Amino acid sequence: MKNQVRELREQRGWSQGELAEQLDVSRQTVNAIETGKYDPSLPLAFRIAKLFRHSIESIFEPGKD
Amino acid sequence: MVRLSQQAHQRRVMIAMAIYVVVFLWVWPLARSADALWLKAAYALAPVPPVVYVIWLMARRVLGGDELEQRTHLIGLGVAAAAVSVYGIVSGFLASAHVFGAEWSAAALVWIFPLLVVVYASARAYAARRYGGGACEEDDISRATRFLYLAVVFAAIAAYVYWRKGDADGTGLAVGMAVGMLASAVFFAIRQRRRRRSAQE
Numbered sequence: 001m002k003n004q005v006r007e008l009r010e011q012r013g014w015s016q017g018e019l020a021e022q023l024d025v026s027r028q029t030v031n032a033i034e035t036g037k038y039d040p041s042l043p044l045a046f047r048i049a050k051l052f053r054h055s056i057e058s059i060f061e062p063g064k065d
Numbered sequence: 066m067v068r069l070s071q072q073a074h075q076r077r078v079m080i081a082m083a084i085y086v087v088v089f090l091w092v093w094p095l096a097r098s099a100d101a102l103w104l105k106a107a108y109a110l111a112p113v114p115p116v117v118y119v120i121w122l123m124a125r126r127v128l129g130g131d132e133l134e135q136r137t138h139l140i141g142l143g144v145a146a147a148a149v150s151v152y153g154i155v156s157g158f159l160a161s162a163h164v165f166g167a168e169w170s171a172a173a174l175v176w177i178f179p180l181l182v183v184v185y186a187s188a189r190a191y192a193a194r195r196y197g198g199g200a201c202e203e204d205d206i207s208r209a210t211r212f213l214y215l216a217v218v219f220a221a222i223a224a225y226v227y228w229r230k231g232d233a234d235g236t237g238l239a240v241g242m243a244v245g246m247l248a249s250a251v252f253f254a255i256r257q258r259r260r261r262r263s264a265q266e
Binding site for chain 1: 196
């Protein structure tokens, strides 16, 4: 699954650690989401969308299966 | 529950395990020579508190983790459970067939927890690396420090074997392991320093 988390975070000038703190997850988890190595659960995806004030589908795009 | 950083967690685990090794080598053997049953039991169970503390730290770490951390913990615990099960059934069959003596059977039981911890930590580290954990290595205790701790543990074992048993082969093996761990610590410390310098440049 592709996502725009890194772009959105960099637009706001946040570090991975700062985003992790706001989402109440570890920096490793933010890094794994940004690099596409881990797809977040639905509740975490909703938290990310709410934080960036975007819809989930505008941040996360399904990858090729 | 207050979430411990990975570094704080690892430091506490290592200190507890170091205490466990010291108690196991120096206090536990006193159980054999103690006369009173209560004293014998107290000496025999002396290594248990640090182990219980480590289990509590592990539970705290899992419960305080986010969803990805809990997934990697689950992978680590699953692999460790499988490894310990195989170890348990193999040593159980061998003990039942009297392939080993009673001393060896008891020693096999003592090694269950260390085996579980080592396999759990290795499998979890592997799983975390697959999720890109390697990109955040500065959150962990450096490999140099880990090998330094292990060198100290093996040096303590060497001292114990030499002091209690006077076993030249056992002492040599433990000293060799301690030197190997120390050499690894120096290697990783130099590598880490070079990486930091090249990152600054």
